[in-house]
Amino acid sequence: MVEVPKSDRENVDLVREEPVVPASELEAWFIREVLPLEADLMQFLRRSWQNRSDLDDLCQEVYTRTYEAAQQSIPRPVRPFVFAIARNLLIDRVRREHVVPIEAVADLDELGVALDAPSPERNVMARDELRLLQTAIARLPPRCREVVVLGRIEGLTGRQIASRLGIAETTVSDHLTAGLYALADMLLGEDSHSGKRS
Amino acid sequence: MTGNAATDSHVETAQDVRRCAAAWVQRQNFWDWSETDQAELDRWLADSASHQVAYIRAKFVWNRTGRLTALRRAPGAVENSESWFNRSFLFRSAAALALVSALGFAGVRYFEVKSQTTWRTPVGGREILTLGDGSKIELNTDTVLRIAASQRTAWLDRGEAYFQIKHDNAHPFVLMAAGKRVVDLGTKFLVRFAADDLEVALVEGKARIESAKPHTNARTAILAPGDVALATADSLSIVKVPARSIEKELSWRHDLLIFDNATLADVAAELNRYNRQKLVIAGSDVAQLRIVASIPTNGVQAFTRVAKNFLGLQVEQRGDEIVISR
Numbered sequence: 001m002v003e004v005p006k007s008d009r010e011n012v013d014l015v016r017e018e019p020v021v022p023a024s025e026l027e028a029w030f031i032r033e034v035l036p037l038e039a040d041l042m043q044f045l046r047r048s049w050q051n052r053s054d055l056d057d058l059c060q061e062v063y064t065r066t067y068e069a070a071q072q073s074i075p076r077p078v079r080p081f082v083f084a085i086a087r088n089l090l091i092d093r094v095r096r097e098h099v100v101p102i103e104a105v106a107d108l109d110e111l112g113v114a115l116d117a118p119s120p121e122r123n124v125m126a127r128d129e130l131r132l133l134q135t136a137i138a139r140l141p142p143r144c145r146e147v148v149v150l151g152r153i154e155g156l157t158g159r160q161i162a163s164r165l166g167i168a169e170t171t172v173s174d175h176l177t178a179g180l181y182a183l184a185d186m187l188l189g190e191d192s193h194s195g196k197r198s
Numbered sequence: 199m200t201g202n203a204a205t206d207s208h209v210e211t212a213q214d215v216r217r218c219a220a221a222w223v224q225r226q227n228f229w230d231w232s233e234t235d236q237a238e239l240d241r242w243l244a245d246s247a248s249h250q251v252a253y254i255r256a257k258f259v260w261n262r263t264g265r266l267t268a269l270r271r272a273p274g275a276v277e278n279s280e281s282w283f284n285r286s287f288l289f290r291s292a293a294a295l296a297l298v299s300a301l302g303f304a305g306v307r308y309f310e311v312k313s314q315t316t317w318r319t320p321v322g323g324r325e326i327l328t329l330g331d332g333s334k335i336e337l338n339t340d341t342v343l344r345i346a347a348s349q350r351t352a353w354l355d356r357g358e359a360y361f362q363i364k365h366d367n368a369h370p371f372v373l374m375a376a377g378k379r380v381v382d383l384g385t386k387f388l389v390r391f392a393a394d395d396l397e398v399a400l401v402e403g404k405a406r407i408e409s410a411k412p413h414t415n416a417r418t419a420i421l422a423p424g425d426v427a428l429a430t431a432d433s434l435s436i437v438k439v440p441a442r443s444i445e446k447e448l449s450w451r452h453d454l455l456i457f458d459n460a461t462l463a464d465v466a467a468e469l470n471r472y473n474r475q476k477l478v479i480a481g482s483d484v485a486q487l488r489i490v491a492s493i494p495t496n497g498v499q500a501f502t503r504v505a506k507n508f509l510g511l512q513v514e515q516r517g518d519e520i521v522i523s524r
Contacts (some may be wrong), residue, residue, distance in 0.1 A: 030251070031258045046452060050492050060212035063255070064248040071247075133266055151228055153266045158228035169229075176224035181217055184259040 019071035026070055033078045034066060038188040041086060048090055058093075059189070062086045136186040140179055147175035148183075210248070218242070219252035223260045317343045319357070322472045322496065324450070329364075333371065336360040338390075338450050339472045339495070358390040360448060365403070374410055378429050381406040387421070388447060398427040399444050450495055457491045462522070465491065465501065473498050480523035484511060 019026070038059065045058050065085050066075075075081040137145055137152075150161045158176065162169045222239055225231070243250050317337060319325050325337040329349045337343055341357025350366075354375040363371045365384035373380040375389055376396035385403035389396070398407055400421040407427050408418040419436055421427055424444065426437045446456040450472075457465050463485035466477035472495040479485045487509060493501055498520065505511045505522050514521045 027254050030254055035255060035258055047454060047492075047494060050456060056212040056216070060215060060248060060252065063251040064246075067251045068247045129262075130265055133263060137263075137266070148263075152263050158224075161228075173221075173224065173229070176228055177217065177221040180220040180224055180256060180260060183263060184216065184220065184255060187259055187262060188255070 021071055021074055026067070026074070029070065029074055030067060034063065034082060035188055037079060037082055039190060041082065042189045044083065044086060045090075049093075054093075058086070058089060061089055065089070132187065136183050139186060140182055144175045144179045144182075147172055148179040151176060212252075215248055215252045216256070219249070219256040222253060223256040227260065314347065315345050317341075317345070321474060324453075331364045331366070333364045334362045336451060354389055354391050356391060358388070358450075360386070360388045360401075360451060362386045376429060377410050379408050379410045381408070383420075388444070390447075396427075396429040398429070399439075399447060400425050400427075401444055401448070449492075453495050455491075455493050455495055455497075457489060457493070459488050459490055461485060462487045462489065462505070465489065465493070466522070469493065469495075469498055469501060472496065474518060476519050477501070478519050478521045480521055484522065484524055 041059060041062060042055065045055050049055065049058065062082065062085050066082050069075065137148060140148060146165070147161055150156045150164060151158070156164065158169060158172050162172045222242070225235070226239070243253060317325060317327060319337045319339060319341045321340045323339055327335045327337070329335070331349070335343065335352070336359060338358040338360070341359060342355040343359055344353040344355065346352065348369070350369045351372045351374070354373060361373065361382070363382045363385050365382060371382040373389060375391050378396055380387065380389065380398055383404040383406060385405045386401040387405055388399040388401060398405070398421065400423055402423055405421045406418060407421060407429065419427060421436070424438055424440065426439050426444070428435050428437065446458065449456045455468055462479050466479050470476045475498050477498065489504070491504070502513045502520060502522070506513050512523045514523070
């Protein structure tokens, strides 16, 4: 099992330590090593936690705890570290819940074994990446997709999109925000591999 | 649109934070960006590590979508972007793929039927079928479904399937099972067929269930969301259940079984549908024990561990059977 700093957020806030790792290095590391775990992390959370509406919050909380810990020193290897944080977070939540779903804990024990398993190769080839992006864009609602296509493929500015489509700039802005939000979940949080899972 | 919500004392949800982060990133890239804006963003980021993480995530996705510029048309071609996108070959393959990822992990089959096609899943299997009109049918474990060439009639011979049907007034989708017809009136519904009992749960929309034999005086019923119809050869009853229970019934679509205060007998029977190793609960007192559980469909081991460690039961392996007793 991997050592994980105590997950007591209050304590962390009281004696907040100055970040040691430079922000740019931290960000590059987070993008390179943590974000690619999101599909697996979400799958782990879905399997371990009944309440679907908590999943995004749990994921975001795991990220935040990981990021805060990494400000002091970057954990290596990262995968067991992130999943151990997720596990601790779930145990915290299970304790706080009124009714304790015993099997959630049992499942966590079972998953604990799998933590050291090598992660499936998630590096996609450039062509696959393009297909993946198109797939994601195709799933946006029509108007939102149209705005994102004009902005991201045609390279128009927000103002140009508004005048091209004859809609308000704030509407364009809302579509772009919604589009980016949805794309993030689709590109990071979902399993992009259509094959059967292991 | 900006991230000022952070200064409120209420707890921000991940959705709030991520939406703010997405708003910041698109604002930065599509609109005029002043020093005041930058200062405002810096303040928002300084508020919490959660904001920083969400911003990094949104920015990363934004950068990834930069590859899409490879698809830009040659300058000079004037066309509505939407029609271009729809028309392109790439879009069509993308739309097909979209279904794959929308449906998660199970395989997706596209098919052109000649007459009637039979689809089978083995124990523990799951299959997603996509019909020509975009309707989707997910087959659960140990299921047999036949589909007519028209793709508007299907027969569930065994097992369980979840239907998401694109409604067409002129050609309603009809499912035949256990001597009953289920006629879609714009619907998502779950049909489960065990022994001689048929269970139809309506998730969304409207459907009609009726006897397949003409001139019988069996009832016809219109189902509304949350309705579950239980039909045997000569009876039909409708039960209203909360949406949450239907959600649970559908959890197999995520390879998960959810039990809310279910007896061990029920849990074992349900797991046995998905696994070759069969659970046998010995003793009626043990069978009546109740648990709250979410168990992966292949989680026989997880279940036996719970039985052993938390309920203090004996677990014994006998060939393909696992016997659980006091």
